[in-house]
Amino acid sequence: MLTIGKLASACDVGVETVRFYQRKGLLGIPPREGGVRHYGNEDLRRLRFIRKAQAAGFSLVEIRELIGLDASYDHHRARELARSRIEALDVRIQELQQARDSLEQLAADCEAEDSGPCPILASFGL
Amino acid sequence: MLTIGKLASACDVGVETVRFYQRKGLLGIPPREGGVRHYGNEDLRRLRFIRKAQAAGFSLVEIRELIGLDASYDHHRARELARSRIEALDVRIQELQQARDSLEQLAADCEAEDSGPCPILASFGL
DNA sequence: CTTGACTCCGTACCATGGTACGGCATCTAT
DNA sequence: ATAGATGCCGTACCATGGTACGGAGTCAAG
Numbered sequence: 001m002l003t004i005g006k007l008a009s010a011c012d013v014g015v016e017t018v019r020f021y022q023r024k025g026l027l028g029i030p031p032r033e034g035g036v037r038h039y040g041n042e043d044l045r046r047l048r049f050i051r052k053a054q055a056a057g058f059s060l061v062e063i064r065e066l067i068g069l070d071a072s073y074d075h076h077r078a079r080e081l082a083r084s085r086i087e088a089l090d091v092r093i094q095e096l097q098q099a100r101d102s103l104e105q106l107a108a109d110c111e112a113e114d115s116g117p118c119p120i121l122a123s124f125g126l
Numbered sequence: 127m128l129t130i131g132k133l134a135s136a137c138d139v140g141v142e143t144v145r146f147y148q149r150k151g152l153l154g155i156p157p158r159e160g161g162v163r164h165y166g167n168e169d170l171r172r173l174r175f176i177r178k179a180q181a182a183g184f185s186l187v188e189i190r191e192l193i194g195l196d197a198s199y200d201h202h203r204a205r206e207l208a209r210s211r212i213e214a215l216d217v218r219i220q221e222l223q224q225a226r227d228s229l230e231q232l233a234a235d236c237e238a239e240d241s242g243p244c245p246i247l248a249s250f251g252l
Numbered sequence: 253c254t255t256g257a258c259t260c261c262g263t264a265c266c267a268t269g270g271t272a273c274g275g276c277a278t279c280t281a282t
Numbered sequence: 283a284t285a286g287a288t289g290c291c292g293t294a295c296c297a298t299g300g301t302a303c304g305g306a307g308t309c310a311a312g
Contacts, residue, residue, distance in 0.1 A: 005258065015259085016301055024299095034308070036259060056225040060299070082233040089226040093219055099182040100215040107208040129279095131288060141289085142271055150269095161278070162289060186269070 002039040011047045018047070026050055026064055057089055128165040137173045144173070152176055152190055183215055 008015045021027045027046055030037045046067070053063045062081060069078045134141045147153045153172055156163045172193070179189045188207060195204045 003259075014301075017299085019261095020300060036308075054299095055221075056229055057222065079233055082229050086226055086229050086233065089222050089229070093222050093226065095181075096183065096215050096219050096222070100212055100219065103182055103208050103212050103215070107205055107212065111205065129289070140271070143269085145291090146270060180269095 002044070004037050004039070007039045007043060007047065010044060011051060013047070013051070021047070021050060021060075024060055024064065026060060026067065057085060128170070130163050130165070133165045133169060133173065136170060137177060139173070139177070147173070147176060147186075150186055150190065152186060152193065183211055 002010070004015050004018055008018050018027065022029065027043060027050075030039050030043060032038070049067070050060075050063055053066060054060075058066065058081075062085070066078065066081065069081075128136070130141050130144055134144050144153065148155065153169060153176075156165050156169060158164070175193070176186075176189055179192060180186075184192065184207075188211070192204065192207060195207075
């Protein structure tokens, strides 16, 4: 059995973050012993789940839904969420890639031409 | 000469956003005629610059610095900012790509196996 | 049995990038 | 000349994902 501090450091998050997730409904309300919260392995797994899902780009709201699906064995909805997250990621990746490439080009231009107006700033119309 | 509303709609932003950028020091304080702000082509270019730089992933704080560089013809610092932005974009793109790929894999697994525990949720340890 | 570490709680605060509101002034077209 | 659209201003509020604070209670070791 873990105290909030042990749980938090086991998952490399702050104590306040655990309390925050609890308020947001991402973690359940654990039983108390002498006023102190005691967490078990379920909570540990749950918290690790939250961090992994977060790394996959899910928002806390989406993660809360994913957790709910666990109870209902709703593969269909989970797939839907995964698919729409993939689409959003694709869009975002494309955007960033484009931004990156034009920036790269600009930096190269800028290095080639050491005097006169800066191509980076010029290209943005400044 | 443009009023705030014309300027805003010319760059497809809200009027409040222009005022916000002004407060943040991204746009200069325009001359008034009869209490009303009047903007010129410089402001138009500046605002367009802000939006483009934003699309390239610069934060408003970084954009303010880029604008300052314009005055000082500081290519060196502009390149530095561009390079570090590129690095940050690379890291972020890699992260998102990884998230995307594992999600893709999971969704495929999930579609293949319609009963039993959901691979998406299981993979996150839930 | 005291000291120090940890926990409890509510609430306030942080950054980021805006968006909305209300009351008043001004501008423009009819 | 008057109505309706804009503009002005400060201030408050929004979402997101936390982080910090202060005062109290509790727990374990020396």
